[in-house]
Amino acid sequence: MKCPACQSELRRILYESVPVFRCLECHGYLLSEKRLEGIRRSPATGIEQLKREVIQEAQPDTLDSVRCPRCGRKMDKRYIEQPAALHVDVCRECRFVWLDGGELGRLQLTNEMTLKGQESRRFRKRLATMTPEEKAEFERNLEALPDEKAEPSILWSMFFGRRHDWFC
Ligand SMILES: [Zn+2]
Numbered sequence: 339m340k341c342p343a344c345q346s347e348l349r350r351i352l353y354e355s356v357p358v359f360r361c362l363e364c365h366g367y368l369l370s371e372k373r374l375e376g377i378r379r380s381p382a383t384g385i386e387q388l389k390r391e392v393i394q395e396a397q398p399d400t401l402d403s404v405r406c407p408r409c410g411r412k413m414d415k416r417y418i419e420q421p422a423a424l425h426v427d428v429c430r431e432c433r434f435v436w437l438d439g440g441e442l443g444r445l446q447l448t449n450e451m452t453l454k455g456q457e458s459r460r461f462r463k464r465l466a467t468m469t470p471e472e473k474a475e476f477e478r479n480l481e482a483l484p485d486e487k488a489e490p491s492i493l494w495s496m497f498f499g500r501r502h503d504w505f506c
Pocket residue numbers: 341342343344345346361362363364365366
């Protein structure tokens with residue numbers, strides 16, 4: 339199967355024991371819709387590694403509709419609010435989901451933070467309303483994070499500045 343974003347050949351790999359198709363060129367992933375919900379990085383992965391993934395693999399969202407690599411039908415755009423705010427492409431027929439480069443990492447990173455603090459709900463909300471410029475800023479801030487054991491609250495204030503306005 340060919341990558342729906344860049345037409346390179348997709349490779350079958352295991353991501354945390356889950357079979358997925360990966361594009362080595364643009365870092366996107368194709369996987370079954372069902373599996374997307376269960377896919378979790380093992381706790382050993384660490385936030386540092388996830389951050390690196392998100393930064394290295396980040397690609398712009400595919401804005402035009404893409405075609406399902408399996409059946410060739412146009413994929414539907416779908417917004418996933420939980421746990422991360424993402425736009426993904428879904429084939430209704432094959433039940434395949436296409437994630438642009440960096441999106442699976444973002445999903446995992448948000449999962450991590452969800453486990454660690456209640457801020458995550460606001461965090462997701464904030465992510466959902468980001469402009470492309472803010473997203474770029476967000477990714478730069480990720481890069482600048484001092485230490486992988488940073489608390490979510492510290493992460494939050496690094497991403498978005500003031501700490502107090504998210505309590506009201
Ligand atoms: Zn690709």
